[in-house]
Amino acid sequence: MLDIRRPAAAGAAVLFLLSGAVPAFADNESSASASGTVTVTPGKTWAGAVITLHVKSACRSAKAKASAEVFVSPVTLAPPVDGQDGLVSDASIRSDAVAGTYSVSVECDGNTHAAQGTVVIINQVAPVTPVKPEPLWPTAPVPAGGGGTAQLAAGPAEAGPGTDSVLAVGGAAAASLAAVAVYRRRRHG
Template sequence: MAVAAPVGGARAHEDGAVRATVAPAGAAAGATVEVSVSGCEGTTGSAGAGAFEGDAQLTARDGGKDSLHGKAKIRGGVSGSYDVTVICDGHPHQRAGTVRVVQRNPEPVSPVRAGGGGTAQFTSVASAGADEAGPGTRHAVTGLVLAGVAAVAVAVRSVRRRRSE
């Protein structure tokens, strides 16, 4: 009877030693994400998910073996969570991480009703019972009195200035 012992690469796969993280944690369709993978012994690999347009090609930064990095673009029309499969050291590592695709807030396609135009509907309801004839006699008299006071003040100041010279 023969017993097969797992070799180092298979053991890493079974133990879940290969981990993938995707940044940002929640990305919208069309966004580019950074994929970082730890636990691979080589300096290259790839990472794929159902949400990616294509596999992210992973390489080690500065020639180190600590982690692999790559970029991937999120496909349009997808949402939800997707498992990330990493291929490194000649083996696939399924469910090494997840990527979460979120819905992007809709962008306006026409001018936004803001400022006075957006509040006009509220003022029309509030002033439906108000008299819309414009300023009345009381306002006209008040304006004339204030204009007269201003004219007298200017005249008095002009007279004082001439006397002091």
């Protein structure tokens, strides 16, 4: 009996090794090793911030405890109110947390490392998403032309900005008005 079972176990181990499950298996010093992950959102945060922890399937019981060096205190995870899978909780980062990467471990079903994850404290200034208020009064120039009559203004304006551009506009306007007038006169005369 034993002779039959042992090769089977060895075969399973080989399969595990081949299938890339090496790290989890190799680190498996005891049943206390993490078998699941805790998702930390956002993964990068700063001192004093509040993050959300989510353990998907590592715990059978409906309660778990998550702790990390940078948490104000350990938090209790419970099933989300929206009825989704897993256990969730918010956690507060200590206001004196120093920048760095910290491990978050989840304890449930009597396993102190049922799930693990990391939270990165970057301690940069909180990214303030600029909420642009709808402006009440215009601030920008008006885009009010398609350029259909622009070739008339091209000549003198190339001389330079300032007075010349004013001249160009005036000149163009005058020239085109004259052209229009001549055209009309011909049409009606």
